[in-house]
Amino acid sequence: MSFKGIVRELMEMKDGLGSLSRRGLEGKHWHSRTRSHIAPDQGSTCESIEQGQWANLPPELLLDIIRRVEGSETSWPARTVVVFCAAVCRSWREVTKEIVQTPECCGRLTFPISLKQPGPHDLPIQCYIKRDRATSTFRLYFGLTPSEDEKDKLLLAARKIRRAMGTDFVVSLVADDFSRASNTYVGKLRSNFLGTKFTIYDSQPPYDAAVKTNSRSTRRFHSKQVSPRVPACNYSIATISYELSVLRTRGPRRLHCSMHTIPVSAIQEGGTAPTPKSFPESFDEKFSPSPGSRGKDPVTNFSSTSLSEPPASILREPLILKNKAPRWHEQLQCWCLNFRGRVTVASVKNFQLVAAVEPHHNVPAAEQEKVILQFGKVGKDIFTMDYRYPLSAFQAFAICLSSFDTKPACE
Numbered sequence: 001m002s003f004k005g006i007v008r009e010l011m012e013m014k015d016g017l018g019s020l021s022r023r024g025l026e027g028k029h030w031h032s033r034t035r036s037h038i039a040p041d042q043g044s045t046c047e048s049i050e051q052g053q054w055a056n057l058p059p060e061l062l063l064d065i066i067r068r069v070e071g072s073e074t075s076w077p078a079r080t081v082v083v084f085c086a087a088v089c090r091s092w093r094e095v096t097k098e099i100v101q102t103p104e105c106c107g108r109l110t111f112p113i114s115l116k117q118p119g120p121h122d123l124p125i126q127c128y129i130k131r132d133r134a135t136s137t138f139r140l141y142f143g144l145t146p147s148e149d150e151k152d153k154l155l156l157a158a159r160k161i162r163r164a165m166g167t168d169f170v171v172s173l174v175a176d177d178f179s180r181a182s183n184t185y186v187g188k189l190r191s192n193f194l195g196t197k198f199t200i201y202d203s204q205p206p207y208d209a210a211v212k213t214n215s216r217s218t219r220r221f222h223s224k225q226v227s228p229r230v231p232a233c234n235y236s237i238a239t240i241s242y243e244l245s246v247l248r249t250r251g252p253r254r255l256h257c258s259m260h261t262i263p264v265s266a267i268q269e270g271g272t273a274p275t276p277k278s279f280p281e282s283f284d285e286k287f288s289p290s291p292g293s294r295g296k297d298p299v300t301n302f303s304s305t306s307l308s309e310p311p312a313s314i315l316r317e318p319l320i321l322k323n324k325a326p327r328w329h330e331q332l333q334c335w336c337l338n339f340r341g342r343v344t345v346a347s348v349k350n351f352q353l354v355a356a357v358e359p360h361h362n363v364p365a366a367e368q369e370k371v372i373l374q375f376g377k378v379g380k381d382i383f384t385m386d387y388r389y390p391l392s393a394f395q396a397f398a399i400c401l402s403s404f405d406t407k408p409a410c411e
Contacts, residue, residue, distance in 0.1 A: 055089040066095050074108060076142055076153045082110055102275060104389055109142060112173060115155060115186070115393040116202070118273045124371075124386040125393070126342070127155065129400060131381040136160040138404065139175055140397050146382065156186060156397050160404070166191045169401045171394065188234065189398045191405050196242045198402040200395065201234035204279060237261045238395065240402045252335050253348060255323050256356065257399055259390075263316035266390040267355055267367050273390035319390065321372060322356040342384045343376025349383070349403040350376035375400045 057065075066085050073079045086096040100110050107120035119125050128146065130139045137159050141152040157175035161168040169189040170178045177184050187202045238261070243254040266273040326335040334346060343350055353373040357363045373387045373396050387396035 055091050059095075062092065062095055063099075066092070066099050070096070070099050077151065079108070079110065086111075103393075104273075104275065109155070109393070113276060113278055115173075116204075117275050117392055118390045119388045119392065119396075121389045124374075124388040127385045127387075127393070128378070129383045129385055129397075131383070131404065133381065137175065138169075138401060140385065140393070145378065145384075155393055158189075158397070158401055165193050167195070167405050169398070169405075171398065171401075186394055187398065189401050191402070195405045196244060198240040198398075198405075199236055200238040200240070200398045202237045202394070203234065204276065205235050238398070240399060242402075252326050253323070253351065253403075255351065255353075255402075257321040257353065259319045259321065259395070262319040262390050264319045264355075264357065264361055264363075265316055266319060267357075267363055268361065269364065320356040321353040324352040324354050324371065339374060339376055342374065342386060343378060345377040345379065347377040351403065353399070373399060375403060 066082075069085055070082050073081045082096065082100065086093045097111075100106075101108075102117045103109055103114050103125065104118045104120055107123060107125065109115065109125070125142075126144055127140055127142055128144070130141065130146065132138070137157060139154060140156040140158075142155055143152050146152060154175060156171055156173065157178075158169045158171045159178040161170060167190070170180065171186045171188060172178050172182070173184040173186060179185065180188075185203055187200065189198055189200055191198045238257060238259045241256050241258075243256075262273050263271070265271040324337065326337045328334075329336045337343075337350065337352055339350070339352070351374070352371045354371055355363065355368055357368055370388075371386075372389075373385070373391055375383060375385050377383050383400070385396060385400050387393065391399075
């Protein structure tokens with residue numbers, strides 16, 4: 001059979017493979033634009049896949065097929081074929097995972113774990129956010145701008161939940177399930193009462209390590225109530241601070257982001273950022289219940305002793321991001337930044353983030369000027385988001401969500 005014939009047959013098989021991603025949950029919505037087209041990275045589901053005729057291909061032929069598919073389908077929705085390859089059977093999935101590189105190396109998003117891995121060093125990954133005021137939801141899509149056929153690929157979605165002492169933004173892989181008891185839960189963003197300080201929480205540690213048990217870090221739900229893959233804990237990975245406007249002077253917002261899990265050495269020459277390889281297969285194995293903590297929302301900080309031997313990079317000085325200072329344009333009578341055509345509407349929400357480093361950090365000048373994250377308005381309820389190394393899509397999305405919250409003390 002020719003290579004094109006194999007790809008064609010794989011695409012014809014997609015209806016039968018939809019149940020792989022979220023068996024009984026996402027399978028029936030495989031073609032829905034509100035669903036993530038990135039195949040979930042679940043090792044437990046692979047064991048239930050029936051081995052068919054494709055499982056007996058010679059390893060050399062299988063490796064060549066998947067390499068050619070991965071190399072030819074570099075953009076969505078055509079890259080769905082790579083996901084289909086991972087969904088054929090266990091052997092195909094293992095080979096596909098071995099061939100597909102991280103976004104840092106190839107600049108492409110394929111599996112859900114890609115959303116928690118650092119972006120590329122050179123060209124940023126370009127996305128856009130659509131805000132729905134009626135439902136207080138925000139959807140992150142992959143692409144330059146919304147397409148006319150409205151078939152863009154959903155990456156992440158968030159819902160804004162107002163509380164007495166602040167605001168929560170719950171982030172999910174899908175746009176119709178924001179329950180923290182769901183296996184689509186990714187993390188959340190929480191603000192203080194004034195909207196000046198935000199904390200980003202991840203549903204999993206940003207590195208592959210076990211977590212020791214203590215009285216303050218326990219699972220939220222009883223093991224019989226939810227799936228064993230339900231996120232059991234929230235990990236504080238970053239804080240975002242907006243400067244107070246004491247004199248109530250109008251001007252651009254000033255913000256600083258402290259990335260607790262990304263060391264400043266990540267942007268030094270030869271530095272690396274934490275890169276999770278997969279979602280934990282079973283959270284229940286890493287936590288034990290505590291009668292006094294049931295019903296609470298436990299939080300784990302990476303400065304605590306509850307973690308078992310975190311990498312040395314976690315314990316080093318964290319990376320600090322600051323917004324790039326705009327310049328005042330006399331003719332236009334407004335503050336301006338060069339967004340390189342990606343932002344077209346003036347807004348107080350627009351910003352660019354660069355690394356805030358000191359001379360002793362020995363960070364190259366080019367890295368200091370490099371825009372790590374930029375966010376801005378292009379239309380009514382449409383915003384662009386471009387991010388790069390060392391931020392992940394989830395971290396960048398959470399930072400951008402902080403811009404949507406009301407900040408009476410900053411303006």
